[in-house]
Amino acid sequence: MAAGLGKRMRSKLGKVLHPVAGRPMVLYAVELAERLTDEGVAVVIGHQGDRVKVVLDGYAAGRTGSTTSHGSRPVAGREKGMTAHVKNPASKPSSILIAEQKQQLGTGHAVMQARSAILRARGRAAGTYLILNGDTPLLTEATVRRLLKVHEEEKAAVTILTAIVEDPSGYGRIIRAHMEGEPRQVLKIVEDRDATVPESAVREINVGTYVVDGAFLFQALDQLQPKNVQQEYYLTDVVKLAVDRGLGVSAMIVTDADEGLGVNSRQQLAMAERVIRERIRARWMDAGVTLHDPATAWIDADAHIGQDTVLYPHVTLDGDTSIGEDCVIRSHTRITNSTVGDGVIIQDSCVITDSRLEDRASVGPFAHLRPGSVLGRNAKVGNFVEMKKTELGEGAKASHLSYLGDARIGRDVNIGAGTITCNYDGYRKFETIIEDEVFIGSDTQLVAPVKVGRGSVIAAGTTITQDVPPNSLAISRTVQANRVGWASKRRAWLAGGEPGERRPTSGKGQVVSQRKGN
Ligand code: UD1
Ligand code: MG
DSSP states (O other), X not given: OBOOXXXXXXXXXXXXXXXXXXXXXXXXXXXXXXXXXXXXXEEEEBTBHHHHHHHHHHHHHHHHSOOOOTTTSOSTTOOTTOOOOOOOSSSSOOOEEEEEOSSOOOHHHHHHHHHHHHHHHHOOOXXXXXXXXXXXXXXXXXXXXXXXXXHHHTTOSEEEEEEEOSOXXXXXXXXXXXXXXXXXXXXXXXXXXXXXXXXXXXXXXXXXXXXXXXXXXXXXXXXXXOOSTTOOOOTTHHHHHHHHTTOOEEEEEOSSGGGGOOOOSHHHHHHHHHHHHHHHHHHHHHTTOEESSGGGOEEOTTOEEOTTOEEOSSOEEESSOEEOSSOEEOTTOEEESOEEOTTOEEOSSOEEESOEEOTTOEEOSSOEEOTTOEEOTTOEEEEEEEEESOEEOTTOEEEEEEEEESEEEOTTOEEOTTOEEEOBOSSOBOOEEEOTTOEEOTTOEEESSEEEOTTOEEOTTOEEOSOBOTTOEEOOOOOEEEETTHHHHHHHXXXXXXXXXXXXXXXXXXXXXXXXXX
């Protein structure tokens, strides 16, 4: 159920679209459901349904599309600002059925829409249905498997998941029969706003996870009445309907109450984020990753990290990022939707987005790799280098202070300090091609479109405006003149000097040394 607006979030963004550890909240429920069944999953969408559908389509495409292998995935095809795909948990094709709930008249009404969609698609009601709220991202597969087992073993018509919490406000309360001995039979679920004072005091809450027999569910839905404070069709009322008919209702109390967290507010969103991030960190440490300061490692749900990689404090791995084995990532670095090979070293304070770094490349400190940057094996990008849509070949180096945009740079090229590709004329972007083994001297500007042939040398301080043939020297700078004694004359003049003495100009003085180029 993912059609609700989520009023209490006070957001322009629909609640289930809010990311938790970088993944839209709705996908936690969808992925969980897909792990648990081969029978297909229906998602009820409504508020901002088009956007939810885009997320679901991306998820479905992610599972059939890109499989990540370090250093070999093309960066092309990633759109700017694209949200990451959740990777395929199993290798089965996705079978998400969309049910539209045009007006959000409650969770019972949401399931009615799913019923129509399921009947249209499959023509039958038989079977067991698992119903999940779209706003409980902490729920685990193990718990739901246990719930399904309880349902089966107790041959219940309805089985619900409950939690005992400190503060039950906002949740539906589980009302059990007043009888001695355990377990006391569940009679009904009462919503927070409809609860009497004694009912409000109950600390056992409804998690919003239900296993229901289809034959019962499909006709019980017709008996729901919006007779409550919110005037909504509550799915929770099916519990009482089952009890009234003498059908079995079971309940399982979740061991870790965190799992039952329903995200209705920003504070609950923050709680969910904290717990998920902790789980993610624990998972990677268990998989052989060193986190020097786990609390500050910010790893998104869909990021991947190879064995023996070391993360220093305050590293952020966003979106669909994959880091290879034996890498070192220093502090204050953020890597988004990028693929990093094995043995890569990323120094402090780098920002890397939609890029690919092949094995043993090294980056930083203070480097900015913008979308479409590719570093070949053993390539090196040093401090204060910005790259965009640029490939730096195997073993090539750009060690200091450069802007490299829209460039293809070959193998073993040396890019001197302060090199700039002038890729933009104010209207359009142009490409710079630098072939293998070229040496670019410091403070070179390459005015694109331009190509430097294999093995050439560009003298420091050169502005390249024409193609350079292979194995050539290109130099473009004015001839140097040294005027001996000029500086001492100027100092004397600045200090007062003789009355009437004229200020030395750069045009005066004897030129004693003049060379062309170097
Ligand atoms: C619901 C339960 C409550 C439970 C709590 C657990 C009902 C009536 N109440 O309350 O007993 O303790 O979850 O977190 O079910 N949705 C739709 N269409 C709608 C309304 C909601 O698809 O018309 C979806 C929402 O997008 C959300 C889920 O259903 O993913 C739950 O809705 P929400 O409004 O959050 O219900 P709660 O008040 O939290
Ligand atoms: Mg809720």
